[in-house]
Amino acid sequence: MEPVRVLVADDKENMRKLFAKILADGYDVETAQDGASALALVASRAYDVVVTDIRMPGADGFELLAAVKARAPTTEVVMVTGYATVADAVRAMKQGAFDYLEKPFDPDAALAVVARAAEHKRLVDAARLAAAPGDPDAFHNLVxxxxxxxxxxxxxxxxxxxxxxxxxxxxxxxxxxxxxxxxxxxxxxxxxxxxxxxxxxxxxxxxxxxxxxxxxxxxxxxxxxxxxxxxxxxxxxxxxxxxxxxxxxxxxxxxxxxxxxxxxxxxxxxxxxxxxxxxxxxxxxxxxxxxxxxxxxxxxxxxxxxxxxxxPLRDRAEDVPLLAAHFLDKHARALRRELRGFEPEVLVRLAGYAWPGNVRELENTIERAVAVAGGERIGLADLPPEVAAPPAGAAPAEALAALPYRDAVAGARDRVTREYLVALLTEFEGNVTRAAERAGLERESLHRLLRKHGLRSEDFKPA
CATH class of the missing domain: 3.40.50.300 (P-loop containing nucleotide triphosphate hydrolases)
Structure with missing residues (x-):
């Protein structure tokens, strides 16, 4: 069996030597003396487990954790610190760390944590490999x-x-x-x-x-x-x-x-x-x-x-909703967010955007939306401005054709609703009370619609 490949990042030489000794049997250990060196290694090499100090010069452990998870989501990260707090532990676990060690630690306990992390990665990789052939919408991690x-x-x-x-x-x-x-x-x-x-x-x-x-x-x-x-x-x-x-x-x-x-x-x-x-x-x-x-x-x-x-993603727009759902599930799990999906108009905008950065840009967009979402569904307000901006005129036919019928119709309804709200607030210069009266809605109902469509009444008030 191949040795487990481990990167140890710590600015203290004695800690690097300690982990090299602890992991001498069955592990292939590389070390980095600061965060910048660790980031460079992670960018060019593959590891099963990364053990990192939280506080390091160059880049801290949280930056390294984010870089590892962005490049290789199944690589497990163990955080180590001599400044342990509940907040650090919670933050590390929320951001995807496998476990947390507080200095000073027992060498046998540290070895056990790394062994569990390596075994977890092996099982996850095996499960992904076993599942891939049976999924007609994916091949390994391609979707x-x-x-x-x-x-x-x-x-x-x-x-x-x-x-x-x-x-x-x-x-x-x-x-x-x-x-x-x-x-x-x-x-x-x-x-x-x-x-x-x-x-x-x-x-x-x-x-x-x-x-x-x-x-x-x-x-x-x-x-x-x-x-x-x-x-x-x-x-x-x-x-x-x-x-x-x-x-x-x-x-x-x-x-x-x-x-x-x-x-x-x-x-x-x-x-x-x-x-x-x-x-x-x-x-x-x-x-x-x-x-x-x-x-x-x-x-x-x-x-x-x-x-x-x-x-390029622009040549397979019909895959955008499937990819968006995949990334929503992935990042909602990683960030411990309970989200139910997308507002229909969001899917129309995602399918109609050109995605110059391709799948990577789409994933970054969904990760951002998951992080900032204020409701149970991703709305237009959660998207970057360049993605959320409505297309000139009607939605492109290819964007609508990329969606299921119900989503396309709901998206068209949302688009018309937003245009109506913009016209309404413009007419009454951001006065929600008068706008609600004209629309025949309760003020709170109008406020809910404005939030859903990423509109703010103050943006329509005279300067």
Whole structure:
């Protein structure tokens, strides 16, 4: 069985050494001396459990918790502090922490907490994998029932069952890493590691060390020898996100690794055999990059064995309601909010918006709405202004067609109601009493309608 991969983030060296000792048997431990270093590691590598101090320079434990959950929701986070308060504990658990340790702690108790966290992650991952094949509207963590996405699911399933290199293409925010994870967890390598690295997040001088490892003394600061991701993956999958950002020198070494199935650590001449599957991704047009001389043609063809193109969200608007419901459930659980769904007009606006940031922007929008919602349903007032703004004229036909009949009709009714309320308040210059009399409504009923539609009477009063 693979060792559990743990990141320990603490600005106290004695605490980092203590956890390394506690987790010496069966755990693969990396450490970070401050929040900024931990954030950089989380952005480029995968962990089963993150153990973090709450108070650290660079970024605190809550910032790290948020970053971990945004990137890898099933990675468990254990918070550690010497300044424990009930408020800290409640806040940590509400934001998704698995458990909470107060300094000083018993080493056996700390080991037990990390072991429970690792086992919980394993069970959640196994449950997701088992559930995915039976869900016609999803593939692993990808969600959508549109014809475009069903084609993607079929190709991902085929790619998973052959040990070929895969190139995932698509705009930023379309879910390229989710597609790569789906390939890995449906493949014969699923019991081994999935090792992601963002090729654009590391300086050129460090990316080769990250991928291929380095010998002791290979460069300034290389005090000890270090294996790279290709060695650490050991029979698993290496995911090269934003592969188009690789410098040409690293492209040469990557091409050789793909061709010869071996690598050389920086500063060493002895080759090391590797057994990994490569999945790469980019938002760039690599053919154009080849023509411009920024990407090697031979490497492009080695990566482009199976190409999977993820459609932008604007080209699958019929998936927006399903995705919105998925993200509502996810973030309502994470934030401990009891919400019953969306007001119909919200679904019309979501389906009609262009989503330049694709699925990632939609998820961020729903997470924000869940956090700020004042009622039991997400309303227009809970959306960012650019999403909540009504379209010019009637709702686009494709936006309405993306909705079930009842939601489309209810959305049209809500839109007309809002337009009526705007006209009414404009006529009476924000005077709710007179507006209610004209409308034949009780004042409180009119106030409820205004809240529902994100309107404030004071905005209509004369300056």
């Amino acid at each position: 959508g029932r549109s014809p475009r996405m069903r084609e993607v699911y079929a190709l991902l399933d085929k790619a998973a069952h052959v040990d070929a290199t895969v190139l995932v293409l698509g705009e930023t925010g379309t879910g390229k890493e989710l597609a790569a994870r789906a390939i890995h967890y449906h493949s014969g390598r699923r019991e081994r590691r999935f090792m992601p690295v963002n090729c654009g997040a590391l300086p050129g001088e460090l990316i080769e060390s990250e991928l291929f490892g380095h010998a002791r003394g290979a460069f300034t600061g290389a005090a000890v020898a270090k294996p790279g991701l290709f060695e650490e993956a050991r029979g698993g999958t290496v995911f090269l996100d934003e592969v188009g950002e690789l410098p040409l020198s690293a492209q040469v070494k990557l091409n050789r690794a793909l061709q010869e199935k071996e690598i050389r650590r920086v500063g060493e001449s002895t080759p090391v055999k590797i057994d990994v599957r490569i999945v790469a991704a980019t938002h760039r047009d690599l053919r154009e990059e080849v023509r411009a001389g920024r990407f090697r043609e031979d490497l492009f063809y080695r990566l482009n064995v199976i190409a999977v193109t993820l459609p």
